[in-house]
Amino acid sequence: MFFWNKDTYILVVDYFSRYIEVAKLNVTSAATVIAAMKETFSRHGIPETVVSDNGPQYASEKFKDFATEYGFVHITSSPRYPQANGEAERAVATVKGLWKGGGEKTKALLSYWATPLECGYSPAQLLMGRQLKTTLPQQPVTLLPRWPNMKQFKTKQRRYKANQQRQYDRRHRVRPLTVLQTGQTVWLPREKKEGTVVQHATTPRSYIIDTDEGQIRRNRTHLTVSTQQTGVEENAGRESSIPSHNTQDTVKPPYVTSSGRVSRPPKRLDL
Incomplete structure (x- = not known):
C-alpha cells in the first residue's frame, strides 16, 4: 500500500x-x-x-x-x-x-x-x-x-x-554485507550516532538498534560496522590498498563516505 x-x-x-x-x-x-x-x-x-x-x-x-x-x-x-x-x-x-x-x-x-x-x-x-x-x-x-x-x-x-x-x-558493485550479531556496536550515518544491535527484526534485512533516544528499526544498508570490530572496511569494492610490509610511516585507513563508498587517493608515479 x-x-x-x-x-x-x-x-x-x-x-x-x-x-x-x-x-x-x-x-x-x-x-x-x-x-x-x-x-x-x-x-x-x-x-x-x-x-x-x-x-x-x-x-x-x-x-x-x-x-x-x-x-x-x-x-x-x-x-x-x-x-x-x-x-x-x-x-x-x-x-x-x-x-x-x-x-x-x-x-x-x-x-x-x-x-x-x-x-x-x-x-x-x-x-x-x-x-x-x-x-x-x-x-x-x-x-x-x-x-x-x-x-x-x-x-x-x-x-x-x-x-x-x-x-x-x-552496475552498482553490490557486495553482501556481514550479518550483525546481538550486542554489536554500529554507526548510523543518517542519525550521526552510534547504536547497539538488539536483535534481528522480523522484516527481512532489518535490525532493531538501541540508541540513546530509544530503539529504532533500520535496514542493514543503514548500518556501518567500524573497522575496529571487523578488521576490514565495509562496502569496499576492492581489497584495502594498505601495504602489508612494515613501515615507519603511519598509514591512515581509507576514508568512508556516509553512503559506504571508500574514497582512496589516486596512485601516482614516484618520478
Whole structure:
C-alpha cells in the first residue's frame, strides 16, 4: 500500500500480476484506509500478505485488529528505505505517468490493465484469466477466458527478475554485507550516532538498534560496522590498498563516505 499527495490516494498492487487499484481518500485515517481495503478485498479476495510503508494508519490498533479479523499477515518496509517497498513505488510512478496528460483517470487505468507487460500478458489476464474490453476495436474471441501457462510464466518471471538483480548488482558493485550479531556496536550515518544491535527484526534485512533516544528499526544498508570490530572496511569494492610490509610511516585507513563508498587517493608515479 502507498499514499501520495496532491489529492490523497491509496494504491493497492497485486504483486503477482502487477494489477493496480487506486482509491481516492478524503482523509488519511485508519478508518478510511481500512474501508478502501475492504472494498478491494470484496472484489479480489483477501490476500495472504499485505506489505505497506510505516504510515501511522498502519501502526494503529484498528489496523492490527483488521489484519487479525481478515486473517492476513501485515509487513512494513524498513523506515527511510523506500526500495524495500519497490512494487508500490514503481506502481506510483506508473499511475503518475498514466495521469500526467490530464485525461480521464479511469480510462487510463483500464488501458493499463489491458496492455500486455514484458511477459506478453496483461495484468487483467494474469489476475482474471481473460482480456478486458476497451474502447479499441477487438475480436470477440480475444475476450473469452483463457488462462496463460502459469508454470511457464513463473519460470520466465524468475529468470527475468534474477537477470535484473544480476545487472543491478554488477552496475552498482553490490557486495553482501556481514550479518550483525546481538550486542554489536554500529554507526548510523543518517542519525550521526552510534547504536547497539538488539536483535534481528522480523522484516527481512532489518535490525532493531538501541540508541540513546530509544530503539529504532533500520535496514542493514543503514548500518556501518567500524573497522575496529571487523578488521576490514565495509562496502569496499576492492581489497584495502594498505601495504602489508612494515613501515615507519603511519598509514591512515581509507576514508568512508556516509553512503559506504571508500574514497582512496589516486596512485601516482614516484618520478
